[in-house]
Amino acid sequence: MNAPVGFDVVNGQPVNINPIAAMLNPASLHETIHMVLAAYVATAFLVAGIHAFFLLRDPQSVFHRASCSIALVVACISIPLQMVSGDFAAREVAKLEPPKLAAMEAHYQTGTGVPLVVGGIPDDATKTVKYGLQIPFGLSLLIGYNPETKVVGLEDFPRDQWPNVRLVHWSFDIMVGTGSAMLAVAVWVAWIWWRTRRLPDNKWLLRALVCSAPLGFIAVETGWFVTELGRQPWIIYGFMRTRDAVTPMPGLLVPFSTFTTVYLLLAVIVIFLLRRQFMETHPHWIKKETLKKEPVSHA
Amino acid sequence: MLETLVAAVMLASLILYALMGGADYGGGMWDLLASGPRAQRQRHAIVEAIAPIWEANHVWLILVIVLLFTAFPSAFSTVMIALHIPITAMLIGIVLRGSAFVFRKYDSAEDAVQRRWSTIFGIASFFTPFFQGLTMGALTTGDIHFVGNQVTTGFFAGWLTPFALTCGLFALALFAFLAATYMTVAPQSQPDLQNDFRLRAIWAQTALIPLAIIVFITSKSGAPSMYQGLTNWWAPVLLGWTALSAIAATLALWSRRFYLARIAAVAQVTFILLGWGLAQFPHLVTPDVTIQNAAAPESTLKLLLLALGAGGVVLLPSLFYLFQIFKGQEQR
Numbered sequence: 001m002n003a004p005v006g007f008d009v010v011n012g013q014p015v016n017i018n019p020i021a022a023m024l025n026p027a028s029l030h031e032t033i034h035m036v037l038a039a040y041v042a043t044a045f046l047v048a049g050i051h052a053f054f055l056l057r058d059p060q061s062v063f064h065r066a067s068c069s070i071a072l073v074v075a076c077i078s079i080p081l082q083m084v085s086g087d088f089a090a091r092e093v094a095k096l097e098p099p100k101l102a103a104m105e106a107h108y109q110t111g112t113g114v115p116l117v118v119g120g121i122p123d124d125a126t127k128t129v130k131y132g133l134q135i136p137f138g139l140s141l142l143i144g145y146n147p148e149t150k151v152v153g154l155e156d157f158p159r160d161q162w163p164n165v166r167l168v169h170w171s172f173d174i175m176v177g178t179g180s181a182m183l184a185v186a187v188w189v190a191w192i193w194w195r196t197r198r199l200p201d202n203k204w205l206l207r208a209l210v211c212s213a214p215l216g217f218i219a220v221e222t223g224w225f226v227t228e229l230g231r232q233p234w235i236i237y238g239f240m241r242t243r244d245a246v247t248p249m250p251g252l253l254v255p256f257s258t259f260t261t262v263y264l265l266l267a268v269i270v271i272f273l274l275r276r277q278f279m280e281t282h283p284h285w286i287k288k289e290t291l292k293k294e295p296v297s298h299a
Numbered sequence: 300m301l302e303t304l305v306a307a308v309m310l311a312s313l314i315l316y317a318l319m320g321g322a323d324y325g326g327g328m329w330d331l332l333a334s335g336p337r338a339q340r341q342r343h344a345i346v347e348a349i350a351p352i353w354e355a356n357h358v359w360l361i362l363v364i365v366l367l368f369t370a371f372p373s374a375f376s377t378v379m380i381a382l383h384i385p386i387t388a389m390l391i392g393i394v395l396r397g398s399a400f401v402f403r404k405y406d407s408a409e410d411a412v413q414r415r416w417s418t419i420f421g422i423a424s425f426f427t428p429f430f431q432g433l434t435m436g437a438l439t440t441g442d443i444h445f446v447g448n449q450v451t452t453g454f455f456a457g458w459l460t461p462f463a464l465t466c467g468l469f470a471l472a473l474f475a476f477l478a479a480t481y482m483t484v485a486p487q488s489q490p491d492l493q494n495d496f497r498l499r500a501i502w503a504q505t506a507l508i509p510l511a512i513i514v515f516i517t518s519k520s521g522a523p524s525m526y527q528g529l530t531n532w533w534a535p536v537l538l539g540w541t542a543l544s545a546i547a548a549t550l551a552l553w554s555r556r557f558y559l560a561r562i563a564a565v566a567q568v569t570f571i572l573l574g575w576g577l578a579q580f581p582h583l584v585t586p587d588v589t590i591q592n593a594a595a596p597e598s599t600l601k602l603l604l605l606a607l608g609a610g611g612v613v614l615l616p617s618l619f620y621l622f623q624i625f626k627g628q629e630q631r
Binding site: 020249255266269 | 379380383387391394395398402405450454595596598599602
């Protein structure tokens, strides 16, 4: 959908269809690598975070120490690879879908020596970013390894082919931000392991692991926002608009809100049931919690 | 040729879905209708029978839908646009049913909350197959038109006709019959429970016969091409086999030959759906969408059949093994 190939369009109808070529399109390599690694990163940090949480309460637990270690091995290998694959993906997007890259970076004016803008509030009307942190030559360096690389900005595309710049840019920054935070934690873990040949006893590191438990999943979700919202207004880039693909059924708000409500409700119920199961398999949990908390509050 | 082969695979997986997934729905119906002094034990036996296999059973519906949009894209778009409302209702039913069943099973306390899951599970077990039967019926009515890449008959065509509604009820009775017949084999050490399900199967079969007749009568005006199809040369043969297996199933139930009853019930459902498929041929959505005019390009169909072959090599032995483990010990 991002780099549609494997067919010709004759009189508005796709012909000469080659499903293999469509599957192995120019975007499939970087997207597949990036998502497979993302799955490892997200799962590894979640599992490590959960066991780190238990290690904080019970530092002697062999089970939680071993589980946390296994998850951290996966995390420490996958997150640096993910950063490399993300860099590769961004350069591919610059080639295949320049408007998406421009929206990700909130980059309006085509030019050379383009700075990298982090955060800020993109404003489509004035084609500027307010309050953003600018890193001089950053984007040019990332895309072409050269401060003089020319990067195409949104202004080169018709206004009706721009994605929602704010959402895409912010999602991208959250994805990169959470990825960098996880990389920092992984470096911290690796450094401790290199120094002591032992996995974390450090309370602050365990706390950092607990905090980074959801980050991988946040990165996965915001990453999907980037690629899907960044392709808008196209559903098949360059060939079909999203508004032309949607069913003619009127009142889609009704099924949309029904399914959203149902799934939100189901999510709440799942959390409630998992909690209940957990409490029943850990009957001493509540007692332990109160016992542990009391001396802390006295001290 | 290729497209007919894919359509045949679709019909085969639809039959398997009815035989396995259909029995799941029936199980849910009998769960809600459990009554008498052994109500609790009936429910327990149903849960035991469904729990290990119900997720695998729904593979067949997924296969039908994937084949429909891969091999017959314009048929898929016609069905999804014209029957948006009943299909959405069916989808909500499937979601609620599956999650209610899982929640009930994994909710650890036996309390009011758990009974509520049971009720949702039971109601969704009625609701979902009704809309499935209705959707299948609507495809046959000939009321849905697809002209120049557009559905021209709106969102209410076909599925609100007496024929489609009777098809919905027919699906309900058929699945209830199938599930009760299967259940007569399951609790072998409990003859009183077996008898409960035996009586339920006979009741469902009794309801099925007038419903079948009404479906046939309403099809004359409600689904004329279907009616015509059922008067083809092969129709008496197929109808005869259907009637024969129905009689065999009923007699076997009556005389408590439960294993035989199960085989006859499977044959009965297979013949009914086979008859429906043949009467419908070559239409996917009567009258405008056929297997030929909706087919995807040959390159896609070839790859699809290759993928089906490869998938079958993985899927079929695993499913066989699954049933062997959980259902094997019942058959002696």
